[in-house]
Amino acid sequence: MEIKKVVIVGRGALGILFGYHFTEKMGKSAVSFIASDDRIKKYNQEVSLCNGKVCDFSYISEDLKGEPADLVIFAVKSTRLEEALETAKNQIGDNTTIISVLNGISSEKIISDRYGKERIIHCVAQGMDAVKLGNDLSYSKMGELIVGIQSEDKQKRERLDSLCDFFEKVQLPYTREKDIIHRMWSKFMLNVGVNQVVMVNEGTYKTIQSPGEPRYMMIGAMREVVKLSEYEGANVTEKELQDYLSIVDSLDPENMPSMRQDGIEKRKSEVELFSGTVINLSKEHSVESPVNELLYKKIKEIESTY
The missing domain is CATH 1.10.1040.10 (N-(1-d-carboxylethyl)-l-norvaline Dehydrogenase; domain 2)
Known part of the structure; x- marks a missing residue:
């Protein structure tokens, strides 16, 4: 379950923060934002900044069918989660791991109802002070992702191991949480x-x-x-x-x-x-x-x- 292809749903503060970091560490071809064709057209007409640096992101259409992503990250507002679930459908396969960086305590349940709890690794985004106004994102603290599984089984543990190995590889701050x-x-x-x-x-x-x-x-x-x-x-x-x-x-x-x-x-x-x-x-x-x-x-x- 090695993670080589990452797809992010949502280009808000955390989407840009993680998208920029992963792109810097993995290269543009390995990290993509997925969206509708109209939204991609809009993105391509804009200049987005992350701490003053231009974001050179890759975009893929929600209609594109092909090899599923190894990791899908939901980084939308809760008000757009149902729409995001539909947007991501062509990127989720049997071996896709899914994490949500949404606030609150309900997004994992909503995602698992659509795509199965076996793909979900629970996640908390914590400690970042990212501020996005317009297309300009700034932060002084990147924070960390806290990840874990609700119940132990071999497949979920392997997914969690693979995710933590990926975070190590791309030097993303994280904590593996038991509870x-x-x-x-x-x-x-x-x-x-x-x-x-x-x-x-x-x-x-x-x-x-x-x-x-x-x-x-x-x-x-x-x-x-x-x-x-x-x-x-x-x-x-x-x-x-x-x-x-x-x-x-x-x-x-x-x-x-x-x-x-x-x-x-x-x-x-x-x-x-x-x-x-x-x-x-x-x-x-x-x-x-x-x-x-x-x-x-x-x-x-x-x-x-x-």
Whole structure:
């Protein structure tokens, strides 16, 4: 299962970040973005930058049939995942490994319903401070991919081994995680707090790095996820919440999370993925989530003006 051909679905911040890195390490012929013909035409008419360097990417049509990719990476917004599943269909074969760098805790289930859970390696993208405004991507921290499998079996372990070997080869920072579901919930907790609070305050990471109402609101939203994780068997703890606050405090104060970038560009955000998920799970488990309910309301009000 050696990975020699990589296809990326989605040319947002993380798509460009990983696409640029892989292209630099593997060469243009080994890494491609897949999209509709109309979207490819648009991409070819634009100049995209990654930390000031021009991105010379390869594109393939979603209609092209041929040898499937060894690795397919879904790097779209959750609002476009169903469309992306259709876009990628001609690149997914029996030996294709799939990872998702989407936020939240649901994309792997959605992808596996379409393409089978045997192809999925669970993944968390963490620690990057990438900001994409227009066609210009900048970042000071590349972060890492945290990967793992939910249950041990020979085929899944071989896929995970192959993926980690690939990351070693292309010098991509990564961690092989034993309890990947726990880690995904921990990252979900972080996103629920950081993304939403920075968006409603129209700020940057600086907004939540000092004591004050925004930081307290962020912590309150995160604690509601900690509570839900107990019911869902993921068991995120207060200690981990504090550890993630340390990560928040290490980020560039002038940068911002993806949700705030959506707000600046007047794009619909992933609010359903964050507070929407928290509210639905809270109803299932008969617990309260007042902070996330307030954030959901405020974000919907902002989006209604677009």
